[in-house]
Amino acid sequence: MLGDLKTSLGTLLPLIAVTVFSSLVFLTLLKKNxxxxxxxxxxxxxxxxxxxxxFLRAQNQNQGVEWISERVTKYGPVFKTSLMGAPTVIITGQAGNKFVLGSDDEIFASKQPKTISEISGKHHLFELTGARYKLIKAAMVSFLKPECLQHYVKHMDDLIAKKLHSETKDRDTVKAVDLMKIVTFDVACTVLFGIHDETIKNDLLRDxxxxxxxxxxxxxxxxxxHFRKGLEARGRIIRRMSPIIMKKKEDLTKGIVYPKTDVICSLLALTEDTEEPITEQEVMDNFIMLMIASHDTxxxxxxxxxxxxxxxPKIYEKIREEQLRILSERQGANENLTWNEIQKMKYTWRVAQELMRITPPVFGSFRKAVKDTSFGGYDIPKGWQVFWVACGTHLNKDIFDNPTTFDPSRFEHPLKPIPPYAYIPFGAGTRMCIGNEFGRIETLVVIHHLVTKFEWSLVDPNEAIKCQPFxxxxxxxxxxxxxILSSSKI
Structure with missing residues (x-):
């Protein structure tokens, strides 16, 4: 018992010291305002x-929407709080979304809280501005725009079919979350980054x-x-990836690989007008950021x-009918999904859209005020964080009829058009997620293979949702x- 007390004190005393010191810093920041x-x-x-x-407790209990709603009821659609170690203004509603997501970098910088920037890096797309941002974004978009992605469909189809087969073979029960993380991580590693070594991929996924x-x-x-564990995981990711990045850099010089080989090669080949090359740190940070964005979502x-x-079951059957119809209409000996077939999966994607409306992968995101500004009659001081949330519009009855009812048809023939900045699972404005089309294709290919080859039931029908942070x-x-169907693609 005495040992437990010493252990507790040893953990608490540094936290108390940091809290006291931080109180002084926090009060100084407020005094400046x-x-x-x-x-x-x-x-x-x-x-x-x-x-x-x-806030994190509410997220962990899937009560994030209620946490926001309680404060909106008490304080209004714009309110202040403090999250992740910094004073924060939370802005809700369509007008608020447009103000935050539609403003340029001179008002709100895409700066993330310390936990995010320290773990994902300070030189990636979510942190950069100006010419460097445009340069790196252009390189990534060159791989992620639809006209390029259509050339990856066959490769993605093969990868997903084989990985699903190997991970489910001779297994009656699987954890679907782990399975989906393994599949999507494998696709991102192979297609986007040219990483093929299975041991390295497994180690990277764990970290x-x-x-x-x-x-x-x-x-x-x-x-x-959690923060220390995240920093340690980042360190291991860097140690594993540094030799890979250096090898790709050497191969570029020798002409063994080319800028269009993968995203890493594309970044390594970049130069600005000043001929200043992209640093290894910038390549590393953007690899980490894009891996998170392209895999976990x-x-x-x-x-x-x-x-x-x-x-x-009705939705399952309707999706399955759509996918089987695509197979029945296929002509020739081609066994792979094609770009045109992906475009026919309209109902399947509407189900995905409705799921993202009710339970968006990203609850919200941060910006940072670059200068004093105002919204809704309130001042937002320079240096404060601003946080936008999807639920303020996704579950608004004035925008979506019967917003708590699951209805994929609302994205087929909506009775009223969805206004801009109201449906934002991928964000909006100039900083809208560049990987949304990649994610759409990957999702549709996986669902195609699942519903045409399996039936499944939940081990625990009452399993709850937990946000950490997704x-x-x-x-x-x-x-x-x-x-229900054997596959020839194994």
């Missing part, structure tokens, strides 16, 4: 910690899982904290689709699998 006359209503909570723990869990946490760098959506289809089934979504 003493000229601000009309801050939004709300509570900044405890110094430094703010309302972070309360990316740790890092991603840590990006929404308090930035307290003590042993055992798809794995999340697919996990939720598997859960939904198990709970709603909304995943809390037990990993164990499912009972029953093959």
């Amino acid at each position: 003493h000229k601000v006359k009309n801050l939004p209503k709300g509570s900044l909570g405890l110094p430094y910690i703010g309302e972070t723990l309360n 990316f899982t740790i890092a991603f869990t840590a990006i929404w946490s308090l930035p307290i760098n003590f042993p055992g904290t 798809s794995a999340n959506l697919l996990s939720l689709m598997i859960m939904k289809l198990a709970k709603d 909304p995943y089934p809390s037990l990993g979504l164990p499912i009972n699998l029953k093959p």
